[in-house]
Every structure is written in structure tokens, then in C-alpha cells.
Amino acid sequence: MTGENFENREENKVDVIVVGGGPAGISCAITIARAGKNVVLIERGKFSGSKNVFGGAIYAQPTREIFPDFEKNAPLERKNVEHKYALLGEDDSTVVSYKNTKEDAVSYTVIRAKFDRWMAEEAKKEGVIIVEETVVRELIVENGFVVGVKTELEDYYCNIVVLADGVNSLLAKQIGLRGDINPEDVALSVKEVIKLDKEKINDRFHVTDDEGCVYTIFGGSMLGMLGLGFMYTNDNSVSIGLGITLNELVERKIKPYELLDKMKSHPTIAPLIKGGELLEYSAHLIPEGGYKKIPVLYGAGVMICGDAAMFVNNLHWEGTNLAMISGKLAGETAVIALGKQDYSEHSLARYQEVLEESFVMKDLRTYKDLMNVMHDRKDEFLGYYPKKINSFFKMFTSVNSVPKTELYWKFIKSIFKDRKFSVLIKDGISLMKLLWSILR
Amino acid sequence: MSSEKENLEEKLYTVKYNSDTESHLQPVQDCCRFCKSKACTIVCPAGVYEWNEDEHRLIVNFENCLECGACRIACEDKSLGWIYPKGNKGVTFKQG
Ligand SMILES: Cc1cc2nc3c(=O)[nH]c(=O)nc-3n(C[C@H](O)[C@H](O)[C@H](O)COP(=O)(O)OP(=O)(O)OC[C@H]3O[C@@H](n4cnc5c(N)ncnc54)[C@H](O)[C@@H]3O)c2cc1C
Ligand code: SF4
Ligand code: SF4
Numbered sequence: 001m002t003g004e005n006f007e008n009r010e011e012n013k014v015d016v017i018v019v020g021g022g023p024a025g026i027s028c029a030i031t032i033a034r035a036g037k038n039v040v041l042i043e044r045g046k047f048s049g050s051k052n053v054f055g056g057a058i059y060a061q062p063t064r065e066i067f068p069d070f071e072k073n074a075p076l077e078r079k080n081v082e083h084k085y086a087l088l089g090e091d092d093s094t095v096v097s098y099k100n101t102k103e104d105a106v107s108y109t110v111i112r113a114k115f116d117r118w119m120a121e122e123a124k125k126e127g128v129i130i131v132e133e134t135v136v137r138e139l140i141v142e143n144g145f146v147v148g149v150k151t152e153l154e155d156y157y158c159n160i161v162v163l164a165d166g167v168n169s170l171l172a173k174q175i176g177l178r179g180d181i182n183p184e185d186v187a188l189s190v191k192e193v194i195k196l197d198k199e200k201i202n203d204r205f206h207v208t209d210d211e212g213c214v215y216t217i218f219g220g221s222m223l224g225m226l227g228l229g230f231m232y233t234n235d236n237s238v239s240i241g242l243g244i245t246l247n248e249l250v251e252r253k254i255k256p257y258e259l260l261d262k263m264k265s266h267p268t269i270a271p272l273i274k275g276g277e278l279l280e281y282s283a284h285l286i287p288e289g290g291y292k293k294i295p296v297l298y299g300a301g302v303m304i305c306g307d308a309a310m311f312v313n314n315l316h317w318e319g320t321n322l323a324m325i326s327g328k329l330a331g332e333t334a335v336i337a338l339g340k341q342d343y344s345e346h347s348l349a350r351y352q353e354v355l356e357e358s359f360v361m362k363d364l365r366t367y368k369d370l371m372n373v374m375h376d377r378k379d380e381f382l383g384y385y386p387k388k389i390n391s392f393f394k395m396f397t398s399v400n401s402v403p404k405t406e407l408y409w410k411f412i413k414s415i416f417k418d419r420k421f422s423v424l425i426k427d428g429i430s431l432m433k434l435l436w437s438i439l440r
Numbered sequence: 441m442s443s444e445k446e447n448l449e450e451k452l453y454t455v456k457y458n459s460d461t462e463s464h465l466q467p468v469q470d471c472c473r474f475c476k477s478k479a480c481t482i483v484c485p486a487g488v489y490e491w492n493e494d495e496h497r498l499i500v501n502f503e504n505c506l507e508c509g510a511c512r513i514a515c516e517d518k519s520l521g522w523i524y525p526k527g528n529k530g531v532t533f534k535q536g
Contacts, residue, residue: 044527
């Protein structure tokens with residue numbers, strides 16, 4: 001490098017560059033700015049949120065940790081007061097519901113194109129420099145240290161790069177912190193936002209103006225498959241979608257939007273969205289690999305947070321909270337490293353240490369065996385038993401002049417007819433093993 | 441046109457794009473010819489890929505891409521060249 005170039009480079013150099021303006025990147029950048037360090041956040045979209053898709057709901061407590069007053073200022077849709085778990089059969093369904101209107105908010109529905117944009121504006125106010133419409137194509141590595149990023153237009157240099165570039169994280173792959181993603185480690189999600197009058201939403205979902213209802217949907221068009229559906233109420237629209245493991249689509253040769261259309265037409269779902277107008281169709285990947293697929297989280301001059309690190313708790317539709325908190329922890333680690341002027345692997349190892357102590361890693365560890373068991377026994381746990389639960393309620397609610405005990409025995413016998421005793425024992429053991437892995 | 445295709449087109453009609461003139465998706469046609477699964481044509485939520493049997497070529501309607509990344513991961517032999525569109529190009533979600 002010539003002397004002049006080097007001077008230019010030193011002049012343009014910032015403390016930290018964060019790649020990706022989602023919840024992870026913004027939380028990280030704002031933490032660094034609040035500590036008085038200079039930080040540039042690079043986002044490839046026209047604005048933060050313009051490339052982002054989720055269910056979804058953000059969680060109040062973790063969001064408050066980054067934005068203490070967000071409930072007063074942020075563009076929120078509805079406060080979720082009811083959670084429904086719908087087990088869909090071919091035509092029938094069993095729905096379990098929990099409702100609590102008195103408790104403080106646990107989660108709010110948001111529109112990402114509005115909410116992420118709001119977060120980015122807040123970050124700007126606190127001193128984060130945001131560069132939009134710019135794709136980071138490559139990391140610059142010198143002497144084993146990540147020292148900057150290459151965009152289409154310019155190279156930027158810094159002491160630390162934080163990768164918050166989402167599930168596809170091509171950058172983590174470039175520097176070998178993670179390998180290729182396998183089709184069984186991600187779910188492809190398709191989603192529709194459907195416009196519906198406020199009053200209709202309130203009536204159909206039994207809520208008042210500011211209250212929302214969340215559906216988690218099992219089975220239906222996804223019976224026997226590793227997939228999960230969702231429905232959320234916004235102010236004047238309903239978000240509906242599903243996520244399905246990518247290899248499932250390839251193996252069964254089914255198109256993702258056909259599964260969604262079928263789910264939308266299920267007799268339990270269709271009346272809820274009837275007459276609505278499609279506002280937007282979208283798609284996004286969800287990391288599904290869980291604890292066992294977490295990449296190497298840091299290296300010399302670099303840390304990874306959010307979806308890029310596979311931090312998603314899929315059973316609970318939690319991702320933004322893990323993104324925010326991991327972003328914050330990476331930000332705090334960067335601030336400490338800047339104080340010591342030590343950007344080595346050893347110095348950034350603190351990030352992993354604090355993550356291990358946080359709910360992020362603890363929760364991911366809790367569910368570390370879930371996906372394996374589900375992959376292995378999906379025919380049972382996502383096909384046979386869900387169907388059986390619906391047929392139990394069909395029997396239980398039937399009125400046909402057959403004595404009840406006879407109906408019960410018939411139902412019990414049907415299980416033994418469908419499945420060998422040894423298979424039932426196997427199912428039971430897998431379930432116990434799974435529960436043990438979660439509770440221990 | 442099949443109703444399935446029409447149906448997808450209706451969905452994609454709601455998406456705002458600013459298309460580039462060159463494709464950010466570059467399949468290696470020599471690989472595609474020998475690819476059994478044609479996985480990209482199945483998984484893509486935007487119907488970007490179509491196999492043309494007559495020309496023995498994978499057609500790429502890159503303008504419809506939703507930038508999810510599914511095709512890259514599903515590609516049978518990981519040969520698909522896949523990058524994000526340029527900063528001011530591609531999809532802009534208004535809801536997300
Ligand atoms: C269908 C679906 C439903 C979900 N539901 C919920 C839910 O209800 N609640 C919940 O908490 N979580 C949910 N999640 C998960 C949640 O959306 C993610 O975990 C969360 O968005 C991760 O945040 P992030 O900042 O790590 O990544 P992202 O939000 O993906 O942000 C990454 C950002 O980086 C930018 N970027 C990527 N590459 C580059 C590059 N090279 N250069 C510049 N910029 C780049 C992208 O444009 C993007 O803005 C859901 C996910 C999906 C797909
Ligand atoms: S899956 Fe890959 S190799 Fe096969 S047709 Fe698609 S792009 Fe080509
Ligand atoms: S990135 Fe997603 S939308 Fe784009 S071509 Fe690939 S699968 Fe289709």
C-alpha cells in the first residue's frame with residue numbers, strides 16, 4: 001500500500017462497522033454509539049426493514065432493553081392478548097387458547113417495513129451513521145484480522161466488523177466461520193398480509209381495538225411435515241403464513257405457496273380472512289438448525305449475531321429478541337475491546353462467554369434435541385398423533401346413540417390397531433427423551 | 441396459462457420491485473442439464489426458475505426474485521451462482 005492510500009484509509013477508518021440493519025445490527029450499533037464510539041451500519045435495502053419479513057410479533061421486555069420508551073414511540077400494531085394453538089386435520093381442527101387481557105404486554109405485532117425503519121431512525125438520532133442501499137460484498141482480511149468491508153462503491157476500514165446480515169450470511173461463510181447451510185437447517189416461509197377492516201378483525205378474533213390474537217398452526221396442509229403456520233392480527237390487516245423445512249419441499253416436490261393457499265382454505269382458517277384483500281406476498285428463510293448448527297461466533301476483528309448466528313427459537317417464533325440481545329452483547333464486547341485496543345480473537349471471546357450466560361444460549365440449549373427428534377419422528381409427531389387428537393374430539397363430541405364407553409374403547413382399540421405395541425413404546429420413549437432434554 | 445401460475449402471478453403483483461438489467465442469479469447450465477431434482481424450480485416461492493425441456497436450459501425470471509436464498513441452499517450440487525442484487529435494486533417490502 002502506498003503512503004497516501006494508507007493515510008486515506010486511516011482517515012476513513014471507524015471504530016466499528018455493522019453489516020445489516022435488522023434488529024441485531026441496529027441493537028449492536030446503538031449500543032456502541034451510546035458508549036461514544038463511532039459506528040457505521042451498512043444496510044442493503046432502500047431503508048431498514050425493506051428486505052425483512054417475519055410473522056410476527058416483537059417481544060416487549062427485550063425490546064425495552066434496547067429502546068426503553070418504545071411503547072410510546074414505536075409504530076406498533078396490536079398488543080397480543082390471546083394465543084391460539086390450532087391443530088388442523090384435513091377438514092377438522094382442535095384449537096387450544098390462552099387469553100389474558102390484564103397482564104402487561106408480552107408482545108406486540110409490528111410491520112417490519114415500519115418498525116425496523118423506526119429503529120434505524122432512533123439509532124441515527126443516537127449517532128449511528130447509517131449507509132443504505134449498499135451491499136457488503138466481501139470482508140477485507142489482513143494478517144488474519146478482519147479489518148474492513150468491500151461494497152460495490154467503496155472499501156471501508158474499521159477495528160471490528162459485526163456481522164448481522166441475516167440468515168443467508170454469505171459473509172460468515174466467506175471467512176470460514178460457517179460452512180454451507182443444509183436444506184434441513186432452514187425453513188422457507190411464505191407469507192401474505194391481508195387487508196381487513198378493524199371491526200372485522202375485532203369481531204372475528206374476539207379482541208378490542210388495540211388487542212391482538214396470535215395463531216400457531218400445526219398440521220392441515222402440512223400434516224406429517226416439518227412445518228408450522230402462523231397468523232397475527234395487525235391494526236387493519238392479518239398476517240398469515242407458514243414455514244416449512246426446505247428439504248421437505250424438495251423431497252415431496254411441493255410448492256410453498258400451494259401449501260399456504262391450502263392452509264388459507266381450511267374451514268377453521270378461511271372464515272377469519274374471508275373477503276380480505278391481499279396487500280403483499282413475501283418470502284424469507286428461518287434458521288432452524290438450532291444449537292447444534294451455531295457457527296463459530298467470533299474471530300479476530302469480527303463477531304456474528306442474530307439470524308446470521310442461527311439464533312432462532314423456532315417452536316416459539318422467537319428471533320427478534322435473540323437478535324436484539326445478541327446484538328447488544330456483541331456491541332458491549334466491541335466497546336470493551338475498543339477500550340483495550342485489543343481486537344484479537346482472545347479479546348472478542350468475551351462475546352461468547354456472555355452469550356452463554358444469557359437466555360439466548362440457554363434457550364437454544366434447551367431445545368437442542370427438538371429438531372433431531374422431529375426430523376426422525378415427524379410421521380408420528382406431526383402426522384399420526386395430530387390426526388388422532390382431532391379424531392378423539394370428533395368421537396368425544398359425537399352424538400349418535402352409541403353408548404359412550406363403547407366409543408372410548410373403539411378409539412383406544414384404533415390406536416392399537418394403527419400402531420404395534422412396540423411402536424407405541426418407541427413413540428413414548430422418544431417423547432420422554434425429548435421432554436427430559438428440555439426440562440433437565 | 442395454468443391457474444397455478446396465474447395464482448402466483450396475482451401474489452407477485454403485490455410486490456414492489458426495482459429490477460436490474462442483469463441477473464444476480466447465475467445457474468451453471470452444464471450442471472442444470474445433469475441435475476435430477478431441479479430443486480430450484482420446486483422451492484422458489486416466486487417461480488423464478490423454469491426448466492425448458494426443448495432448449496435443455498434453465499430459464500431464470502430473476503426480476504421476480506424475493507431474495508430469500510432458498511434456491512441457493514436447495515441447489516442440488518450447490519452450483520447456483522447467487523448474490524444479492526445491487527443496493528438500489530430488487531425487492532422493497534412495504535409490509536414484510
Ligand atoms: C416468517 C417468519 C416469521 C417470524 N416470526 C417471528 C416472530 O413473530 N417474532 C420474532 O421475534 N421473530 C420472528 N421471526 C424471526 C425474526 O424475523 C428474525 O430472527 C430476525 O429478523 C433476525 O434479525 P437479524 O437482525 O439477525 O436479521 P434480519 O432481520 O434478517 O436483518 C438482516 C439485515 O441485513 C441486511 N443485509 C444482509 N446482507 C447484507 C449485506 N451483504 N450488506 C448489507 N446489508 C445486508 C438485510 O437487508 C437485513 O436488513 C420470523 C422469521 C420469519 C422468516
Ligand atoms: S437445482 Fe441447481 S443445478 Fe439443479 S437446475 Fe436448479 S440451479 Fe441448476
Ligand atoms: S432467492 Fe428465493 S425468490 Fe429468489 S430465486 Fe431464489 S428461491 Fe426464488
